Amino acid sequence: MNKRPRIILYSLVGLSVVISFFPIVWLVLTSLKNTAGIYSWPVQYWPDPLTFQNYWSIFTETPELLRYVLNSFIVGVGCTVLTLSVGGLAGYALSRLRMRFAGVLMVIILSVSMFPPIALLPALFQTFLNLGLLNSFTGLILAHTGLFLPYTVWMLASYFRTLPVEIEEAARLDGMGFLRIFFSIILPLSWPGFVATGLIVFIFSWNEFPLSLVLMTQDAMRTAPVGISLYPGEFAFPWETISTATVIAIIPVLVITAIFQKQILGGLTAGSGK
Amino acid sequence: MNAFNTLERRTQFVGIGFVTPTFLVIALILVYPVVQSIVLSVGQSSVDGFEPYRFVGLEHYAALMDDERFWRSLSVTLIFTAISIPLELVLGVGLALLMNESFHGKGLARLAVLFPWALPTALNALIWRWMYNADYGLFNAVGLESGIIGEPVNWLGDETLAMASMVIVSVWKTSSFMALIILAGLQSIPRDLYEAGRMDGMSRWQEFREITLPLLKGSIMVALIIRSMDALRTFELPFSLTDGGPDSATETLSLYAYKVIFEFVEFNAGSAIVVVQFAVIFLLSLLYIFTLRHKD
């Protein structure tokens, strides 16, 4: 390639990077300003003074915002563990056990994955109310698991399909039963698939909004996206608090994404192709 | 002779054991609620069961036909989808082509594509809401200083501008997802096709027209349909960005249904809206599955 297209290429890449990052950069800058700096005109582009006061305040004055983040963690981890264990078994059976109707079951799973969450709300709210599952981690973890299971089954099934069948057959000749094959052969061999799928499900759960909004009605039980969105209350928007809480709430997903970018990228695109 | 000997029967038995938990959860969380929504939408009851369920037929649907706010939210949803999806597609294809080139700093570029996807939509809406702020927002500051706008603009206060603002946030966040799917499609195109194209004397544009685009059709279809279904159920974006305002100009079907159910506490009327939305999305999802099957 000659020089001119290289320059164009790099400017386009640069532009994309800037456009992708500026909202997050602006958010972080806002969180580092004091209240006067946030509400100043002309706008302060660089915090003056640069202060961590807002972060300190969150810990001392509005710890409920940290509680939201903790809730998100509990729900996210619970949902990821449950989804992977339940979905792993199903994905294995549907991709590897030569079950009858496996194709039909996979299509059913794919179809229900497209149900809009809002359509679940009236009945789910009512059912959870009756079962006493509103405002419980168990309830929301179960709901998120239901929401993300179809994706998990499809992803893991496509990972299992990449393993050579002969290994399982050799294991059967060696005398292993189905459960043993699953736990001592399939699991160790497909952990990259489990990692990628688990990370994506965790991010899905962390970001999920409608069910978290409706099934957690008590303030103390809210997840981060819901709690922070509802924090402003009726009148004023305390942006110094909101921006800081938002930074804290997005750090986990952004850090995970940054560290595991290759796995996540692979996981996202694998699901679309199959 | 015996068609199912023990090997097959045992495999089947174990298989059923392995898939049962998944189908139980799916039945409880996904299937039963949808069925129940349909039941609720043709009846009258109260959430707590105080008012016993009574069948009212299509009463709530009839009421919807006369509900201006329903029609408005439907058109908001459709307009939002119809504008943002094509924009996302163009940007997504562009980004994918860019990502498919080799250059230094690929890791950073990959993050630039993944970060918008990974951000929680609701919090992302808050971030943008602050940048759109009429008094202290970044956009007005930059706009005024560069002379693009003459006076501060109330981005989220005007009906048309609010819709445009919402589209921009959505396009910013989801073009990258589109790009990821299309990139995967791009990478599955065999390199030697381009080499053959070069031997045939194709220009880069002709390569794109004659090789890339036709072979990308499948991935583009998949991306379009997934994203359309997503856009049709947009909920937390207007919830956090505009609360549906001004004057319901950004109130999507999902948001309106939520308000009817949980703010007006009209479970049955809200269920009718939800069922209509479900029908639209389900038809689209059938199209999706058909497309996928067709592709194989």
Place this chain on the structure above:
Amino acid sequence: MANVSLQQIGKSYGGAVAVEAFNLEIRDGEFLVLLGPSGCGKSTTLRMIAGLESITRGDLLIGDARMNNVDPKNRGVAMVFQNYALYPHKTVAENMGMALKLQKMPKAEIEERIAGVADMLGLTAYLDRKPGSLSGGQRQRVAIGRAIVRTPEVFLFDEPLSNLDAKLRVKMRMELQELHDRLGVTSVYVTHDQVEAMTLADRIVIMDGGVIAQVGTPREVYDKPATEFVAGFIGSPAMNLMTMQSAADGSWRSNESQLVLPRLPGFDTKGANTIRVGIRPEHMTILDASAVGDDPWILPGKVMLAELLGADALLTLSVCGETMTARVNGVDYPEQGQQLAVRLNPEQLHAFDHDSKKALQV
């Protein structure tokens, strides 16, 4: 060690028949090769013996016990897979000892057995390595070792050499042969490679489209192919086959060329109007063009193409307008365009019924 008996064994998926019911007795200690093109049912047959595939009909006996519904691990069989099927996350020793461990054999005894087999296969230095760090040939040895350690009644091989490069394949083939001589365990070996089949087998079973075409020693399938399919499949380059019609004087004429052959001695051609006559490329004698004369088995021909393979050369000939291939000595052979004469040795002719494709009785 045991004999294996397949009695009216057949396999179908839904309505589609994959293997037609057949009988086969595999003798104790025999090396039996299932040979055929892909999709002929040879692998399915092997997998039915292994217990990886259910048996739709018939009975499978190993030793004298019916095995149809016995779990693979209890059949006394061990299998070597095409792509080795080693557990990538376990060491060589763990791979080899897995079956014994699952049988709850004492650890010391497992180690002893592994050490013995590793020594025999030259794997001792690699016992603690994972399969990923081994070469293809070493992995193949581990896969074989895993089978030997179990001291099975029957060895099953599913195209075990097809992932190796040509040189290694020859070497492993010889090792397998030595191994069988040493251990004497009944072996069933699936391959599509006729050289492997000819060199390894005590008997070859040639399959085509789910049906057994012939069972015989390598000598028999080469010398007396039972069907036209076997005739074409065994031997390289393939046998020349011509369609001939019977004429009133008892001679045979081709409709597509000027080829005329005299009455075929030794074949029962009664009632046959159209037959297929075959001759192997190595059974044709090249003579000077002037040799055409009284002997009706000497025919005029012309060299269309001459290819040197090394020791041999292949001649593509036009004999009375019929295209045939002849294998000749590579030192001195006629060149392209040369006119010559060909003698088809009548004792080495083959003849098949045109419709049933079966060999005509001698």
